[in-house]
Amino acid sequence: MSVSVLRNYPHSEPKSLLAGGLAILVHLIFIALLMFGLNWKDHPPEGMIVDIWTELPKPIVQEPVKTQPPPKQPKPVQEAKPKPEPPKPEPAKPEAAKAVTPPVKKPDIALKEKPEPVKKETKPDLEEQKKKEQEKLKEQERVKELEKQKELEKKKELEKQKELEKQKELEKQKEIEKQKELEKQKELQKQKEKEQAAQRQREQEAKARKEAEAQRAAQQAAARNQITSEIGKYKALILAKIRSRIVMPPDLPGNPVAEFSVTLLPGGDILDARLSRSSGHAAFDSAVERAIFLSKPLPLPPDPSLFNEFRNLNIKVHYLE
Amino acid sequence: MSTTVTQDMSFLHLITGASVLVQLVMLILVMISLLSWWYIFRKLFVIRNEINKTDEFEDVFWRGADLNSLYQRTTNSRYVSGSMERIFAAGFNEFNKHPIGSDLDAVMESTRRAMRATYQREMDYLESHLSFLATVGSVSPYIGLLGTVWGIMNSFRSLSSVTQATIAHVAPGIAEALIATAMGLFAAIPAVVAYNRYASRTDQLATRFESFMEELSNVLQRRAAQ
Numbered sequence: 001m002s003v004s005v006l007r008n009y010p011h012s013e014p015k016s017l018l019a020g021g022l023a024i025l026v027h028l029i030f031i032a033l034l035m036f037g038l039n040w041k042d043h044p045p046e047g048m049i050v051d052i053w054t055e056l057p058k059p060i061v062q063e064p065v066k067t068q069p070p071p072k073q074p075k076p077v078q079e080a081k082p083k084p085e086p087p088k089p090e091p092a093k094p095e096a097a098k099a100v101t102p103p104v105k106k107p108d109i110a111l112k113e114k115p116e117p118v119k120k121e122t123k124p125d126l127e128e129q130k131k132k133e134q135e136k137l138k139e140q141e142r143v144k145e146l147e148k149q150k151e152l153e154k155k156k157e158l159e160k161q162k163e164l165e166k167q168k169e170l171e172k173q174k175e176i177e178k179q180k181e182l183e184k185q186k187e188l189q190k191q192k193e194k195e196q197a198a199q200r201q202r203e204q205e206a207k208a209r210k211e212a213e214a215q216r217a218a219q220q221a222a223a224r225n226q227i228t229s230e231i232g233k234y235k236a237l238i239l240a241k242i243r244s245r246i247v248m249p250p251d252l253p254g255n256p257v258a259e260f261s262v263t264l265l266p267g268g269d270i271l272d273a274r275l276s277r278s279s280g281h282a283a284f285d286s287a288v289e290r291a292i293f294l295s296k297p298l299p300l301p302p303d304p305s306l307f308n309e310f311r312n313l314n315i316k317v318h319y320l321e
Numbered sequence: 322m323s324t325t326v327t328q329d330m331s332f333l334h335l336i337t338g339a340s341v342l343v344q345l346v347m348l349i350l351v352m353i354s355l356l357s358w359w360y361i362f363r364k365l366f367v368i369r370n371e372i373n374k375t376d377e378f379e380d381v382f383w384r385g386a387d388l389n390s391l392y393q394r395t396t397n398s399r400y401v402s403g404s405m406e407r408i409f410a411a412g413f414n415e416f417n418k419h420p421i422g423s424d425l426d427a428v429m430e431s432t433r434r435a436m437r438a439t440y441q442r443e444m445d446y447l448e449s450h451l452s453f454l455a456t457v458g459s460v461s462p463y464i465g466l467l468g469t470v471w472g473i474m475n476s477f478r479s480l481s482s483v484t485q486a487t488i489a490h491v492a493p494g495i496a497e498a499l500i501a502t503a504m505g506l507f508a509a510i511p512a513v514v515a516y517n518r519y520a521s522r523t524d525q526l527a528t529r530f531e532s533f534m535e536e537l538s539n540v541l542q543r544r545a546a547q
Contacts, residue, residue: 011446012401014370019362026358027351030507035333 230301231309237299239315245291246317249283255320256281258288262313266304268297279319288317339497340475346468346501350461354508357457360450361515368522371447374403375529388413388544404443404526405533411439412534416541429542436534443530447523451516458513465505472498 256279263272273292278285292315300310336347382391395402395410402410415435419428476494480486 011367013363013367015366016363019366020359022362023355023358027355034503 227306227309230303231306234299234301234306234310235313238295238310238313239317241295241299242288242291242315242317243321245294246287247291248319249281249287252281252284252319255318256284257319258285258317260288260292260315260317262292262315264298264300264307264310264313266300266307268300270296270298276314284319291317335493335497335500338493339472339500343468343472343475343498343501346464346471347504350464350468350501350504350508353457353461353464354504357454357461357508357512357515360453361511364450364454364515364519368447368519368526371403371526372522375405375526378403378405378409379529379533382409388540404440404447405530407443408436408439408530408534409537412436412537412541416545421545425542425545428545429538432541433534433538436537440530440534444523444527447526448520451519451523454512454516454519458509458516461505461508461512462502463505465502465508468501468505469498472501 257277258275258279259277261274261276262270265271270293273289275285275289279288298310300307336344339347392410392413395406412432412435416428416432419431473495476491476498479494480490483490
């Protein structure tokens with residue numbers, strides 16, 4: 001009975017509702033993370049908007065220019081307009097002032113001129129007036145004389161000054177001329193010095209050239225000497241080698257000489273050997289020819305530039321040494 | 322849908338902008354994820370509760386309590402009793418049903434059968450829904466992948482009608498589609514972890530129950546022999 005009771009009562013699952021709540025909570029957290037995460041990554045798309053801004057800047061730049069200048073431009077415009085306007089009034093005012101002031105001045109002058117005669121006329125005594133006039137005239141004459149004298153003095157002074165100036169100018173000219181002369185002298189001296197230096201240089205150069213030429217000549221001579229000596233040495237070597245190979249025919253009379261023109265190849269090989277002058281004894285000639293062909297390769301100097309000297313050799317072989 | 326290049330890449334826009342099948346996949350995955358998390362927490366509580374009760378009962382049992390009083394306590398608290406208590410109750414009940422003096426082997430055999438039957442039921446209870454977690458862990462990535470593939474297919478198909486293809490034409494569709502994969506993985510990873518953990522825990526409990534059954538049958542046999 002109790003077993004059946006136990007079997008019929010399954011487990012009362014603990015906290016199954018709590019589990020459901022927790023599951024939902026987990027998902028809410030996850031969704032929140034996703035939302036915030038993706039919204040947080042939403043800013044790069046704003047970077048895309050920034051890309052659009054790169055297209056917009058032109059209008060934006062223009063707009064700011066338009067919007068900012070309006071404060072600026074209106075001011076200049078307003079200022080500029082007022083400026084032209086004031087000038088108009090200003091010219092008008094000067095004209096008015098001129099128009100007004102000259103009449104004012106002229107009356108003043110007229111008034112001033114008139115009062116003086118009036119004052120003169122007021123003085124009754126003619127004699128006194130005459131005296132005064134005479135005195136005035138005298139004074140005027142005196143003044144004129146004084147002025148003349150002054151003018152003369154001034155003229156004299158001016159003349160003196162002019163003379164002095166002329167003298168000064170002359171002196172200056174003289175000084176200038178002296179300076180010029182000095183400069184010319186200096187230039188001449190400099191030219192002379194330069195010429196001297198140039199001559200020295202030329203002389204030195206000539207000396208150097210001469211020395212160099214001499215050295216070169218000496219070197220060339222030495223080289224030539226060396227070359228000639230080397231050529232001679234090798235010619236002697238060739239001759240010695242040929243002589244060593246000659247099987248001398250016995251008992252030839254006198255000292256016959258056989259001459260051969262030998263054509264050589266680089267390396268000492270003999271291309272050709274012709275009898276250019278016979279010794280008169282066929283046995284000796286043939287012996288020398290055999291010796292020449294036996295002695296190849298002929299000794300040649302190691303310098304290949306000297307080979308031209310050996311290309312066509314003229315070999316003289318004496319029967320007796 | 323995906324032909325319109327949406328600058329708004331927020332989460333809700335991506336979901337609402339997805340194609341119907343992708344949305345369906347997302348819905349399924351959300352429900353699976355909810356269910357699996359519900360089971361994860363349920364099994365967490367159940368198994369933890371079971372382990373606690375088993376520890377408690379073993380402690381009481383091996384302290385040498387009277388079997389009859391233990392049986393009484395188990396039948397009284399039958400709604401909250403643990404699996405080991407039930408096994409004990411089933412075995413003890415079956416053992417007492419036999420009259421004194423009957424064949425000991427037959428008594429012990431029937432007792433063991435009764436305990437084994439209860440043990441099977443209890444293990445079935447403990448392992449219930451674990452197979453669901455295993456299924457979620459293995460299948461939901463594929464469901465998510467299906468949604469992703471479908472979404473990417475759609476976004477590329479919409480690309481074919483555009484002469485100048487830019488990444489902006491494809492990116493929203495792919496982002497939508499990838500949400501499905503993310504959901505699938507979100508459902509799968511905890512399910513797999515929970516399945517492995519709970520399976521090992523239930524295995525441990527099963528060995529404890531089996532050893533207890535053997536020990537209890539020994540105890541009952543000695544009691545019958547006396």
